[in-house]
Amino acid sequence: MEYAIQLKNVTKTFGKVVANKDVSLDIRKGEILSLLGENGSGKTTLMNMIAGIYYPDEGEIAVNGKTVEIRSPKDAYDLGIGMIHQHFKLIDVFTAVENIALGLEKNQKFDMKAIQQKTQEICDKYHFDLDLTQKVYEMSVSQKQTLEIVKVLYRGADILILDEPTAVLTPQETERLFQVIRNMKADNKSVVIITHKLHEVLEISDRVAILRKGEYIGTVDTKDATEGSLTEMMVGKKVELNIDRSEPVNPVKRLSVSHLTVFNRENVKVLDDVSFDAYGGEILGIAGISGNGQKELLEAIAGLQAAAQGSSIEFYERGREDKPLQLIGKNPKKIRDAGVHLAFVPEDRLGMGLVGSMGMTGNMLLKSYGKGRSLLTDMKAPREMAQKVKEELEVVTPSISTPVSRLSGGNVQKVLVGREIAEAPTVLMTAYAVRGLDINTSYTIYKLLDEEKRDGVAVIYVGEDLDVLIDLCDRILVLCDGRANGIVEGRKATKEEVGLLMTNLKKGGAVHE
Numbered sequence: 001m002e003y004a005i006q007l008k009n010v011t012k013t014f015g016k017v018v019a020n021k022d023v024s025l026d027i028r029k030g031e032i033l034s035l036l037g038e039n040g041s042g043k044t045t046l047m048n049m050i051a052g053i054y055y056p057d058e059g060e061i062a063v064n065g066k067t068v069e070i071r072s073p074k075d076a077y078d079l080g081i082g083m084i085h086q087h088f089k090l091i092d093v094f095t096a097v098e099n100i101a102l103g104l105e106k107n108q109k110f111d112m113k114a115i116q117q118k119t120q121e122i123c124d125k126y127h128f129d130l131d132l133t134q135k136v137y138e139m140s141v142s143q144k145q146t147l148e149i150v151k152v153l154y155r156g157a158d159i160l161i162l163d164e165p166t167a168v169l170t171p172q173e174t175e176r177l178f179q180v181i182r183n184m185k186a187d188n189k190s191v192v193i194i195t196h197k198l199h200e201v202l203e204i205s206d207r208v209a210i211l212r213k214g215e216y217i218g219t220v221d222t223k224d225a226t227e228g229s230l231t232e233m234m235v236g237k238k239v240e241l242n243i244d245r246s247e248p249v250n251p252v253k254r255l256s257v258s259h260l261t262v263f264n265r266e267n268v269k270v271l272d273d274v275s276f277d278a279y280g281g282e283i284l285g286i287a288g289i290s291g292n293g294q295k296e297l298l299e300a301i302a303g304l305q306a307a308a309q310g311s312s313i314e315f316y317e318r319g320r321e322d323k324p325l326q327l328i329g330k331n332p333k334k335i336r337d338a339g340v341h342l343a344f345v346p347e348d349r350l351g352m353g354l355v356g357s358m359g360m361t362g363n364m365l366l367k368s369y370g371k372g373r374s375l376l377t378d379m380k381a382p383r384e385m386a387q388k389v390k391e392e393l394e395v396v397t398p399s400i401s402t403p404v405s406r407l408s409g410g411n412v413q414k415v416l417v418g419r420e421i422a423e424a425p426t427v428l429m430t431a432y433a434v435r436g437l438d439i440n441t442s443y444t445i446y447k448l449l450d451e452e453k454r455d456g457v458a459v460i461y462v463g464e465d466l467d468v469l470i471d472l473c474d475r476i477l478v479l480c481d482g483r484a485n486g487i488v489e490g491r492k493a494t495k496e497e498v499g500l501l502m503t504n505l506k507k508g509g510a511v512h513e
Contacts, residue, residue: 001028002028002029003026003027003028003029003062003064003065004027004028004029004063004064004158004159004190005026005027005050005061005062005063005081005159005190006024006025006026006027006061006062006065007023007024007025007026007046007050007059007060007061008024008059008060008061008062009022009023009024009058009059009060010022010023010024010025010046010049010056010058010059010060010061011023011056011057011058011059012042012045012046012049012054012056012057013057018214019042019045019046019214020042020045020046020049020056020211020214020215021214021215022058022059022215022216023042023046023059023211023214023215023216024059024216025046025209025216025219026219027159027190027192028190028207029188029190030185030188030189030190031185031190031191031206031207032181032182032185032191032193032204032205032206033190033191033192033193033205033206033207033208033209033219034192034193034194034195034201034204034205034207034208034209034222035047035192035193035194035195035208035209035210035211036195036196036198036201036208036209036210036211036230036233036234037210037211037212037234037438038212038213038234038235038410038438038439038440038441039408039410039411039437039438039441040213040396040408040410040411041211041212041213041214041234041438042211042213042214043194043211044163044194046211047083047161047163047192047194048083049061049070050070050076050081050083050159050161051070051073051076051081051082051083051161052070052071052072052073052074052075052076052081053073053083055070055071063079063080063081063159077152077155077156077157080156080157080158080159081157081158081159081161082151082152082153082155082157082159082160082161083152083160083161083162083163084145084148084149084152084160084161084162084163084165085148085163086163086164086167088144088145088147088148089148090136090144090147090148091136092135092136092137093135093136093137094135094136095132095133095134095135095136096119096130096131096132096133096134096136096139096147096150097112097115097116097119097132097133098112099136099147099151100115100119100147100150100151100154101115103151103154103155116132118154119132119150119154120132122150122153122154123150125183125187126153126180126183126184126187127179127180127183128146128149128150128180129143129146129176130143130146130147130150140173140289141169141173141289141290141291142169142170142173142176142177145165145169145177146177146180149162149180153184157189158188158189158190159189159190159191159192160184160189160190160191160192161191161192161194162181162191162192162193162194163194164194164195164196165177165193165195166195166197166200167435167464170289170466170499170502170503171466171495171496171499172499172503174200178200178203178204181193181204182204185206193205196437196438196439196442197465198227198230198231198439199227199467201222201225201230202222202225202226202227205222206221206222207219207220207221207222208220208222208225208230210230210233210234212233212234212235212236217233217234218233220233231439231440234438234439234440235440243443243446243450243468243471243472244446244447244450245283245450245471245472245473245474245490245491246450246453246454248279248281248282248453248474249281249454250281251279251280251281251282252279252280252281252316252321252456253277253278253279253280253316253321254278254279254280254315254316254426254427254458255277255278255301255313255314255315255316255340255427255458255460256277256312256313256314256316256324257274257275257276257277257278257301257312257313258275258311258312258313258314259273259274259275259310259311259312260273260274260275260297260300260307260311260312260313261273261274261307261308261310261311262293262296262297262300262305262306262307262308262311263308264296269482270293270296270482271293271296271297271300271482271483272293272481272482272483273483273484274293274297274479274482274483274484275484276477276484276487278427278458278460279458280318280426280427280456280457280458281453281454281456281457281458282453282458282459282474282475283449283450283453283459283460283461283472283473283474283490284458284459284460284461284473284474284475284476284477285461285462285463285469285472285473285475285476285477285490286298286460286461286462286463286476286477286479287463287466287469287476287477287478287479287498287501287502288478288479288480288502289480289502289503290464292479292480292481292482292502293479293481293482293483294431294462294479295431295462296482297462297479298429298431298460298462300313301313301327301335301340301427301429301460302332302335302336302340302429303327303330303331303332303334303335304332307328311328312326312328313326313327313328314326314327315327315335315338315339315340315426315427317338317339317426318339318426318456325338327340338426339425339426339427340425340426340427340429341420341423341425341427341428341429354404354412354415354416355404356403356404356405357403357405358403358404359386359399359400359401359402359403359404360386360389360390360395360397360400360401360402360404360415361379361382361383361386361400361401362382362401363386363404363415363419364381364382364383364385364386364389364419364422365379365382383400385419385422386400387400388418388422389414389415389418389419389422392418392444392448393414393417393418393441393444393445394414394440394441394444395407395411395414395415395418396408396411397411410437410438410441413433413435413437414437414441417430417433417445421448421449421452424455424457425457426457426458427457427458427460428449428452428457428458428459428460429459429460429462430449430459430460430461430462431462432462432463432464433445433449433461433463434446434463434465434468435464442468446468446472449461449472450472461473466495466498466499467495469490469498470490470493470494470495470498471490472490473490474489474490474491475487475488475489475490476488476489476490476493476498478498478501478502479502480501480502480503480504485501485502485504486501488501
C-alpha cells in the first residue's frame, strides 16, 4: 500500500482548547478520502497542518513515506500539497491565467504565453471548463473554484484538499466537479474532501475518515457505509435522519410581495419584479445559486434594503388580516415589532448578527432593548432564553456568559438562529441557517422550523442544499438572475427540475405554481 500522507499522533491546541488530539491518519495515493465530523471536531485544523497554515504541537507528518516539516504553505506546495479553501483567494480584476501567474516563484520565467499554454494543457487533461482570458469577477462560483483547483495543479500538487467544495454549487455543477475529481484520481492524485453532505460522501469517496471532538474515530470503506452508520460514528449515538414535514393546516396569508425590484449600491438591479405570497403554517423555500438575489429579497422584507418604486410588501398581522400593513418605507425596528423577524446567517456571523464581546444572555437581551424595559432589572427572560437555546441546540460554551466570540463558528450560528426562533415571530425568515453546521445540529434546526410552522408561523427558508429544500419545504420559489423563475411543490419537485430553474432563466421570468 502506497501512502501519500501519514499523520502520526498529531496534536494541536489553541490555548486551553484542544483542536486535535493524538490523531493518526493515512491518505493513500490515488484515492478520494472524505473527512467527516461535527462542528468543532477539528477537520479543517487537521488539514491546515498538512497545508502548512498551522504547525502541530506534537506528532509527525510523513509525505511519500518520508518524515517532513511543513512550516508554511510554500513548504506544502514544494511537497506537492495544495488546499482549496471555502473562501477563494483570487484577484477579481485579473484573468484566470493572470491569477495563476501570481503564484509563481520569483526565479520562474514570467512568460504569459507559456503559462497560458501549460494551463490549457491542464484544463484539457482533466476536462476543466474554464476560459483562461475571463476575468474573475465575471465568473460563477463554480468557475472560481475550478480556477483554484487549476492553480494548485499548475504548481505541481499531487495531493489536493478541498474544504466544503460543494457548499454553493448546483447539482449540475457538483456533478461536474465530481467528474473532475474522478479524473484526478485516475491520474493517481490523492484528493481529500472536507464536507457535511453525507449523500455526496457516499457517491464520490473511496474511504471516509471520521473525527469526533478532535480525536480520530476511524476510517471505513465507503462501500460498507450508510448515512446512518457514518452519523453514528460522528455523533457517538444513533441519530434519526428524517426531516418531519408536517402537512400545512389552515394556511393563512401573512406576506404578499408584489413587483419587488431592488438595486444595490452600484445601481445594479439585483431583484427584478419578484412576486409571491407566504402563508402562516407553511415553509416557503427560496432556491437559487448564491448571489441571485436571495439575500436582498429577505433584507428588503426586513427593511434593510430600499425597494424601487412600484414595489409592494404587505404584511397580514395575526388578528388583523383584513388590514394589511405596507412594509415598504418602514424602518427595520417597526417591521420587527410588527412580527417579521429575519434570522440571517451572514458569512460574517459576528459582524452582522451578534456582539462578540457579549455572552449568550447579553445577545438575547439585545432583542428586548428599546422596548422601554429597564436593562438592570429585566435579565430573567434573556437568561432563560439563553439557557433554552443552549440546551435545545447543544451549544458548546463554558457558560451562557462566555463572550460568543470565543465560540466556534458553528456554535455562534446556533446562538444566532436559536435566538430568532425563540422570539416566536409571525413571519420567520432564515438565510443559510445550517450553513457549515454538522448534520446532527442541522436536523435539530429543521425540526424547530417545522415546529414553528405547526404553530402557524410563516417560515421563509433560504438554503443551499436542494435535497433539504425538497424534503423540508411545502413550496419552493426559485430565483435566477434576480427574477422569480418558478414556484414548485416541495412534495413533487425533483432536484434536477429545481437545478434547471436555478440556471436557465425562462423568458419573462414568469412564476408558475
